[in-house]
Amino acid sequence: MDPTLRARLQRIVGPTHVIHDPETRASYETDWTRRFSGTAAFVVRPADTSQVARVLQCCREAGVPLVPQGGNTGLVGGSVPRSGEGVLSLRRLDTIEDFDPVAGEVTVGAGVTLERLQQHVRPAGWDVGVDLASRASATIGGMVATNAGGVRVIRYGPMRHQLIGLEAVLADGAILSRLPGLLKDNTGYDLPGLLAGSEGTLAVITRVRLRLIPNRPARAVALIGLPSVAAALEIVRAVRAAAPTLEAAEVFFPEGLALVLRHTGLRAPFARPYPCYLLLECAGATDPAPALAALLEPLVDPAAALLATDRPDRDRLWAYRERHTEAISAEGIPHKLDVTLPIGRLAQFEREVRSHLAALAPSARPILFGHAGDGNLHVNLLGLPPDDETADDAVLRLVASLGGSISAEHGIGIAKKPWLHLTRSPADLHAMQAIKRALDPAGILNPGVIFDLDHTAPAPDHLP
Ligand code: FAD
Numbered sequence: 001m002d003p004t005l006r007a008r009l010q011r012i013v014g015p016t017h018v019i020h021d022p023e024t025r026a027s028y029e030t031d032w033t034r035r036f037s038g039t040a041a042f043v044v045r046p047a048d049t050s051q052v053a054r055v056l057q058c059c060r061e062a063g064v065p066l067v068p069q070g071g072n073t074g075l076v077g078g079s080v081p082r083s084g085e086g087v088l089s090l091r092r093l094d095t096i097e098d099f100d101p102v103a104g105e106v107t108v109g110a111g112v113t114l115e116r117l118q119q120h121v122r123p124a125g126w127d128v129g130v131d132l133a134s135r136a137s138a139t140i141g142g143m144v145a146t147n148a149g150g151v152r153v154i155r156y157g158p159m160r161h162q163l164i165g166l167e168a169v170l171a172d173g174a175i176l177s178r179l180p181g182l183l184k185d186n187t188g189y190d191l192p193g194l195l196a197g198s199e200g201t202l203a204v205i206t207r208v209r210l211r212l213i214p215n216r217p218a219r220a221v222a223l224i225g226l227p228s229v230a231a232a233l234e235i236v237r238a239v240r241a242a243a244p245t246l247e248a249a250e251v252f253f254p255e256g257l258a259l260v261l262r263h264t265g266l267r268a269p270f271a272r273p274y275p276c277y278l279l280l281e282c283a284g285a286t287d288p289a290p291a292l293a294a295l296l297e298p299l300v301d302p303a304a305a306l307l308a309t310d311r312p313d314r315d316r317l318w319a320y321r322e323r324h325t326e327a328i329s330a331e332g333i334p335h336k337l338d339v340t341l342p343i344g345r346l347a348q349f350e351r352e353v354r355s356h357l358a359a360l361a362p363s364a365r366p367i368l369f370g371h372a373g374d375g376n377l378h379v380n381l382l383g384l385p386p387d388d389e390t391a392d393d394a395v396l397r398l399v400a401s402l403g404g405s406i407s408a409e410h411g412i413g414i415a416k417k418p419w420l421h422l423t424r425s426p427a428d429l430h431a432m433q434a435i436k437r438a439l440d441p442a443g444i445l446n447p448g449v450i451f452d453l454d455h456t457a458p459a460p461d462h463l464p
């Protein structure tokens, strides 16, 4: 690391927060999947917005790019260095400030974890609209930067929908502040909305103002064994139409369940296996179980259905679904393809993706699961070398041919970059690249994520 830059960074954040020894750097250099890693020039850990701004100014002057990093739970390789960038860790920005229990709004530092925020607001009757299994480590800043989805999107939408305002540092160190978070505020472009899902490529998010949802502790979870995805979607349709309390509609399959049982020691939920499993959760001010049971009664075989209302029983049913990610990773390093389909084509996709893979990439071992209610399936492929993308290509082309998206909720990162053109037109790509050039002309924020841009070349003046 350049000694002048090191001394300048140490003056800004303090000597202990510029990390350069390889052992301490290691956990910042490899992502959660273990598929993506690179050597960082250094890790810098600012404590507040003004330190973030000064770090950015310094690194820009030194021509050293930065990879913003929150909890490092991202699954597309966007949170770790590729070729000697510095890692800008936002985890020390961990203050929960200005919680307004009357309005149901809160302002938090980017480094606050989802779990800590949940624990902070729930006793006061509020909750965070987005929930996901990585809650203990995922940060609110990272969740905004990826526009995280999770298990409640059918009721509350993704992270962008929870956002009332934010504060961010631009590539030149200027601070963008949209924190008052007025519910009605049509003054120019929606920059917070643009930064949601920008994966650290346009600005560094330092504080976030969120709209909260009422905490609904009265919950019921059903786990149902079914013959097919089509049968699962039919139940989702019926419950959704009749139960406004429906919050989650998740699916998984026998091959994923087998891995979860093997790696967690849980017992099988039913006496026999089923081709498809559907997990539903309803939440209301009063116990939603009787209404859910009445809705399911004519639709499901009682031997293939479990209903839980107490917290430990609900958690046990959720574990079959939520522990897929860790069970798959315990088995090997997967290629993770997070895709959405129009809901009417989800069943067709699930059938065809298996037959395409069997024909084109027989060594790939597909493990599917996901958020059936919003058409989002996670296609995990085990048994492939990290760099063999034949199977990824087959899956993503099938998704595009069926009118879906190659990234539902995890983002593009570096993992999906080669296929961005499948679901974004040349005009769309051109507009996104123009925004990147305008906000980060020197290319110091997460270069190589979403797309590759040659910052030394003049911007094209016509569409490709
Ligand atoms: P990181 O992994 O550190 O970073 C992710 C991206 O955001 C990177 O591109 C990084 O550069 C950028 N970034 C991070 N912080 C900032 C910041 N302050 N400013 C600007 N850019 C920033 N995702 C879902 O959407 N739904 C799920 O259901 C879900 N479940 C998961 C379950 C498990 C077990 C795991 C391991 C992951 C899961 N994820 C899920 C993926 C991941 O948790 C989310 O993408 C999460 O939003 C990432 O947050 P993070 O703080 O870990 O960000």
Ligand code: MLT
Residues within 6 Å of the ligand: 133, 150, 322, 324, 325, 336, 338, 370, 378
């Ligand atoms: C999930 O829904 O559990 C996640 O998005 C994580 C994953 O895809 O592995």
Ligand code: ZN
Residues within 6 Å of the ligand: 150, 370, 371, 378, 409
């Ligand atoms: Zn998911």
